[in-house]
Structure formats: structure tokens, C-alpha cells
Amino acid sequence: MTGQFLTLEGIDGAGKSTHVDFIRDWLTARGIDVVVTREPGGTPLGEALRALLLDVKSDISLDTETLLMFAARQAHVDAVIRPALAAGRWVLSDRFTDATFAYQGGGRGVPFERIAELERWVLRDLRVDRTFLFDIPPDVARARMSTTRTLDRFEREREAFHQRVRNAYLSRAEADIDRIRVLDAELPVATLQAELARDLGRLLERR
Numbered sequence: 001m002t003g004q005f006l007t008l009e010g011i012d013g014a015g016k017s018t019h020v021d022f023i024r025d026w027l028t029a030r031g032i033d034v035v036v037t038r039e040p041g042g043t044p045l046g047e048a049l050r051a052l053l054l055d056v057k058s059d060i061s062l063d064t065e066t067l068l069m070f071a072a073r074q075a076h077v078d079a080v081i082r083p084a085l086a087a088g089r090w091v092l093s094d095r096f097t098d099a100t101f102a103y104q105g106g107g108r109g110v111p112f113e114r115i116a117e118l119e120r121w122v123l124r125d126l127r128v129d130r131t132f133l134f135d136i137p138p139d140v141a142r143a144r145m146s147t148t149r150t151l152d153r154f155e156r157e158r159e160a161f162h163q164r165v166r167n168a169y170l171s172r173a174e175a176d177i178d179r180i181r182v183l184d185a186e187l188p189v190a191t192l193q194a195e196l197a198r199d200l201g202r203l204l205e206r207r
């Protein structure tokens with residue numbers, strides 16, 4: 001049996017990374033072999049592209065940025081995601097293609113159809129089984145980040161950019177309610193973990 005492919009999405013500072021270990025541990029405790037990965041990244045090439053993409057000093061045009069995201073994704077899908085799923089392992093990726101629709105599409109204005117074309121080319125028959133979208137107002141997310149990290153190229157964008165990213169994520173969630181679960185990321189971590197556990201339980205049952 002092939003594994004399930006799970007992704008975490010949301011604007012920067014929404015709290016995705018906070019739940020990665022929880023999801024991995026919850027699944028591992030139930031006998032599931034989980035591969036944790038992230039985008040951009042997940043392979044040596046992908047991590048090198050990530051460094052370029054996030055570096056505040058990089059001067060990258062819109063289309064180049066979009067193509068680099070998909071170049072990293074192509075390597076990631078072929079080297080990590082497909083083999084793991086084929087071996088019956090589950091894959092948990094901190095961000096995936098929804099992020100390109102949200103950031104490059106919603107945030108920067110790349111036409112969604114162009115991104116969809118790249119998605120068809122790179123993903124072919126690969127589908128995400130469940131996406132947890134951590135939804136939060138940009139000002140709350142920004143306040144969370146400012147205490148903990150040096151901001152990268154995307155995190156330094158204005159609040160209006162992050163609002164467009166958030167709106168694009170929410171539109172995708174409305175259009176794909178079977179896959180994307182929207183979580184109110186302002187809730188306490190323990191409440192969010194209880195919701196995640198409930199939904200993971202449903203995924204396990206339907207295997």
C-alpha cells in the first residue's frame with residue numbers, strides 16, 4: 001500500500017513548524033513510518049536553491065523565482081517524495097505547491113494558470129492527501145516572528161503581501177475542501193494538536 005502525503009501551509013509565522021514534531025510523533029506511535037521534509041528544500045540541490053531564494057540580497061525576477069521553486073520541487077518529488085510513498089511511508093512536507101500558488105501567485109501576481117501548468121508538468125499523477133492550512137492574520141504572525149528570528153526575503157515583505165498570500169491560501173481551501181483543512185492558528189498549541197490528532201485519526205481509518 002502506498003503512503004499518505006501530508007503538507008503544512010500558512011503565511012510565515014503562522015506556526016506550521018511548531019507542529020511538525022507533534023505530527024511525526026503521533027504517527028510514529030501508531031506504527032507509521034514518516035519522512036519529514038520541507039520546501040523549498042528536501043534535497044541537496046533543493047536546499048542550495050532555498051538558500052538563494054530566501055537570501056535577502058538575492059535579486060530574482062518573478063518568473064525565475066517561480067521556476068526555481070519548481071526546479072527544487074522536481075528534484076524533491078523524484079528523489080524523496082515518490083520513492084517514500086511507493087515504499088508505504090508517509091511524507092510530511094513543511095510547504096509544497098500550494099505555497100507557490102499563494103506566494104508567487106497571490107503574493108506576487110504570477111498568473112495561477114501558469115503555475116497550474118508547471119504543477120501538471122512536475123507533479124503528473126502525484127496528489128497531496130491532506131493539507132493543514134494554519135490561518136492567521138498577518139499582523140499576529142508578524143508579531144510572533146519578530147521575537148524569534150532574522151527575517152528572510154519573503155518574511156520582509158509588507159503586510160499587504162502577506163494578506164494577499166493568506167487570501168490565496170483561503171481561496172484554494174474553499175475550492176478543495178476535501179483535501180485542505182483550515183485551522184485557526186491563533187488557538188493555543190494544545191487545541192491545535194487535538195484538532196490535528198482528530199483528523200490524522202480519520203486519515204488512518206480510511207487507509
Ligand SMILES: Nc1ncnc2c1ncn2[C@@H]1O[C@H](COP(=O)(O)OP(=O)(O)O)[C@@H](O)[C@H]1O
Nearest residue numbers: 012013014015016017018144148185187188189
Ligand atoms: N498556537 C500558537 N500560539 C502562540 N504562539 C505560537 C503558536 N504556534 C506557534 N507559535 C510561536 O510562533 C512563532 C512562529 O511559529 P513557527 O512554527 O516557527 O511558524 P512557521 O513555521 O509557520 O513560520 C514561534 O515562536 C512559535 O513558538
Ligand SMILES: Cc1cn([C@H]2C[C@H](O)[C@@H](COP(=O)(O)OP(=O)(O)O)O2)c(=O)[nH]c1=O
Nearest residue numbers: 012039040069095096099100103104154155
Ligand atoms: C515552497 C515555497 C515557499 N515559498 C516561500 C514561503 C516562505 O516565506 C519561504 C520558506 O519558508 P519556511 O519554510 O516557512 O521557512 P521558515 O519556517 O524556516 O522561515 O519560502 C514560496 O514563496 N513559494 C514556494 O513555492
